[in-house]
Structures are given as C-alpha cells and as structure tokens.
Amino acid sequence: xxxxTENYRGGxxxxxxxxxxxxxxxxxxxxxxxxxxxxxxxxxxEEDKTxxxxxxxxxxxxxxxxxxVRADKKLLQKGNSVGFIKNGNGSAGYAIYKYESFISTSxxxxxxxxxxxxxxxxxxxxxxDMSQEKYSHGYKWTKERLLRSGIMLPVNECETPDYEYMEQxxxxxxxxxxQSYINFSTAQKE
Numbered sequence: 205x206x207x208x209t210e211n212y213r214g215g216x217x218x219x220x221x222x223x224x225x226x227x228x229x230x231x232x233x234x235x236x237x238x239x240x241x242x243x244x245x246x247x248x249x250e251e252d253k254t255x256x257x258x259x260x261x262x263x264x265x266x267x268x269x270x271x272x273v274r275a276d277k278k279l280l281q282k283g284n285s286v287g288f289i290k291n292g293n294g295s296a297g298y299a300i301y302k303y304e305s306f307i308s309t310s311x312x313x314x315x316x317x318x319x320x321x322x323x324x325x326x327x328x329x330x331x332x333d334m335s336q337e338k339y340s341h342g343y344k345w346t347k348e349r350l351l352r353s354g355i356m357l358p359v360n361e362c363e364t365p366d367y368e369y370m371e372q373x374x375x376x377x378x379x380x381x382x383q384s385y386i387n388f389s390t391a392q393k394e
Contacts, residue, residue, distance in 0.1 A: 232351030235315035241308025249273040260308035264298035299332040301325035323374035
C-alpha cells in the first residue's frame with residue numbers, strides 16, 4: 205500500500221478520510237451482480253431462534269435481522285454481500301452487510317463482488333447510507349434505480365475504488381475499539 209505505513213501495534217497509519225481523494229461511482233459499476241431476496245414474507249417460514257438462519261427484512265436495525273428461521277434451501281442466499289433496502293418503515297435507501305448465509309425478503313437487493321469482504325462491506329454500507337435521505341416509500345430503490353445510484357468512494361492513484369484503503373481503514377477502527385475495551389477492562393481490574 206503506497207499510502208500507508210506500518211506503524212502501531214498491528215495497525216497502519218492511513219491518510220485521513222478528509223485528505224483522501226474521493227470520486228463518485230455508479231453502484232451498478234462496482235459490483236459484479238445483484239439478486240433480490242427470495243422470501244415473500246416471514247409468516248411463511250418456521251421460526252428457529254436456536255439454530256436458525258438470519259431472516260433479513262426491510263429494516264436497518266439489527267443489521268437487517270428481523271428473526272431467525274429454519275433454513276429453507278430454496279430461499280437460502282450466500283453471505284458476503286451488501287444488501288440495499290428497497291422498502292421499510294424509515295429504512296428505504298439504507299444498506300447492510302451480511303457475512304453469513306441468510307434468508308431475506310424480496311424488499312432487499314443484494315450485491316456481490318470478488319473484492320468484497322467484511323471490512324470493505326462495512327465501509328461501503330457507511331458510504332451508501334450517506335445518501336439515504338433521498339429514498340422513501342414513494343421513491344425507493346428498484347434494481348434499475350440502484351444500478352444508476354451514485355456512491356462516493358476513496359480512490360487510488362488510478363482513480364478506481366481503493367478497496368485496500370477501505371479494508372485497512374475498517375480494520376484500524378476495529379483495532380482501536382478493541383484496544384479501548386482492553387484498556388477499560390485492565391483499568392477495572394486494577
């Protein structure tokens with residue numbers, strides 16, 4: 205990484221977000237493919253809060269999880285995807301990241317790509333949520349509208365999305381948060 209330097213225990217110093225070059229991209233241009241959720245509603249599924257799969261609905265709370273249901277192979281979708289919420293009470297236009305496999309309502313469209321991982325997915329959802337206010341029940345994401353929606357992302361020297369930067373930025377945030385928990389726990393024991 206040309207813009208990072210290994211510095212502190214397990215982390216990297218990065219160019220601050222405000223100093224990083226950013227560029228707008230169409231969401232349809234950065235992901236490889238899109239697929240909607242397959243379920244027509246939670247009432248058709250059997251709840252299983254012990255061993256069930258996440259049931260994703262049109263909400264940005266709890267990372268989209270409405271419940272846990274018995275796995276149905278016809279409805280199961282693979283994880284490592286960004287979900288774009290089409291409908292929902294105040295949730296239209298938000299995005300979520302799902303690492304694990306899940307079952308979802310058709311009110312969410314999921315995007316997949318080879319470059320996607322947990323850290324980049326969380327960064328992308330945060331960037332996507334910056335333009336959420338323009339969406340509502342009256343103006344929601346359709347697949348066509350989603351593909352043409354813009355998203356601002358940090359770029360590398362080739363002016364393409366800087367996925368390495370996004371991943372390291374997210375890892376640094378996680379590292380700092382874990383370090384603060386460790387410091388707090390250590391102070392409590394003393």
